[in-house]
Amino acid sequence: MTKATAHADHHIQRLMELINGFRTSQAIYVAVTLGIPDLLWDGVVACDRLAFVTGTHPGSLYRLLRALAAVGIMQETEDRGFALTPLGGALVSDAAFSRNAWAKFVVRPPLWAAWGNLLHSVRTGETGFRLAHGQDVWSFRADHPEESVLFDRAMREHASGIAGEMLSAYDFTRFGHIVDVGGGNGALIAGLLAACQQATGTLLDLPHVVAGAGDVLEQAGVRDRCKVIAGSFFDSVATGGDIYVLKSILHDWDDREAQHILRNCRRAMSVGATLLLVERTVAPPNQGAEVKLTDLNMLVNAGGRERTSEEFTALLAGAGFELRATTHLSNSRFIIEATPNGVNPRGMSFAGQHEKRIC
Numbered sequence: 001m002t003k004a005t006a007h008a009d010h011h012i013q014r015l016m017e018l019i020n021g022f023r024t025s026q027a028i029y030v031a032v033t034l035g036i037p038d039l040l041w042d043g044v045v046a047c048d049r050l051a052f053v054t055g056t057h058p059g060s061l062y063r064l065l066r067a068l069a070a071v072g073i074m075q076e077t078e079d080r081g082f083a084l085t086p087l088g089g090a091l092v093s094d095a096a097f098s099r100n101a102w103a104k105f106v107v108r109p110p111l112w113a114a115w116g117n118l119l120h121s122v123r124t125g126e127t128g129f130r131l132a133h134g135q136d137v138w139s140f141r142a143d144h145p146e147e148s149v150l151f152d153r154a155m156r157e158h159a160s161g162i163a164g165e166m167l168s169a170y171d172f173t174r175f176g177h178i179v180d181v182g183g184g185n186g187a188l189i190a191g192l193l194a195a196c197q198q199a200t201g202t203l204l205d206l207p208h209v210v211a212g213a214g215d216v217l218e219q220a221g222v223r224d225r226c227k228v229i230a231g232s233f234f235d236s237v238a239t240g241g242d243i244y245v246l247k248s249i250l251h252d253w254d255d256r257e258a259q260h261i262l263r264n265c266r267r268a269m270s271v272g273a274t275l276l277l278v279e280r281t282v283a284p285p286n287q288g289a290e291v292k293l294t295d296l297n298m299l300v301n302a303g304g305r306e307r308t309s310e311e312f313t314a315l316l317a318g319a320g321f322e323l324r325a326t327t328h329l330s331n332s333r334f335i336i337e338a339t340p341n342g343v344n345p346r347g348m349s350f351a352g353q354h355e356k357r358i359c
Contacts, residue, residue: 163191
């Protein structure tokens with residue numbers, strides 16, 4: 001074999017891995033849905049035993065597990081036994097930094113069907129989710145509580161890790177009242193308030209989303225310091241906050257809707273308050289595959305988009321904010337700090353009423 005042939009074979013092999021990537025994601029989804037990672041938490045279990053406990057066909061289950069062992073999720077032992085690898089350990093439901101709920105959520109039939117309509121989204125700019133299900137993703141989850149619960153669990157997994165990163169990277173001890181706009185079931189605000197004993201908080205999200213927030217806040221020991229508001233950030237945002245946090249909110253919406261959310265925040269804020277966005281930013285050309293694939297997910301499902309730093313600057317300016325600083329977290333996420341620019345969204349000048357805080 002010549003060097004040129006070997007080089008071509010390498011690229012073809014890599015290309016085939018990309019083309020066939022859906023097979024791995026489906027295999028992980030099936031294993032997690034069956035509860036296999038939790039069953040392997042204590043060590044090696046024979047495939048026949050796993051099949052009995054999960055009510056599956058032994059031969060077919062073995063074929064699934066040996067494939068996952070081949071990609072590094074599990075380790076196959078003699079006599080068809082299986083154990084988790086450190087990589088697969090993150091699929092255990094109660095593991096630290098678990099991605100169990102995410103694996104269940106992202107390859108479930110509703111999102112799987114939406115991604116099947118990517119071609120339609122690229123041709124029309126419309127969401128594949130609406131084509132597949134006849135309604136937008138938010139209405140769908142409101143009408144299908146089981147999907148909403150799983151989505152909330154997946155978001156909670158991410159929020160539990162990101163709260164620690166945010167606290168390490170940004171000083172929240174300066175603020176007396178934290179408003180979490182679109183904060184889901186309260187995982188993020190619970191983490192922030194648990195670390196900031198001086199602060200009180202407000203959680204705002206849709207009624208079916210915040211229905212379980214009381215338990216989350218109670219478990220964190222902050223229930224008495226956090227007010228829960230069932231409502232939409234498209235209608236209004238709570239006043240009285242020293243800092244307004246929007247984690248992974250704007251990427252769900254197009255520019256017009258994102259500015260509407262920001263303007264409602266601006267109307268609720270005093271000039272001395274701070275706006276904090278936690279979002280991914282799109283990398284320069286030929287870099288940042290994960291963010292750019294997430295951007296396609298926004299196109300297909302929610303109808304939103306990931307944005308460049310320049311696009312965030314313009315979006316904020318259009319809603320009455322000035323970008324003050326950005327702080328890099330992990331996985332292309334950034335804390336984007338902004339303050340009111342002295343002009344509210346209706347055009348009324350606030351100049352001279354308060355001294356603007358420079359961070």
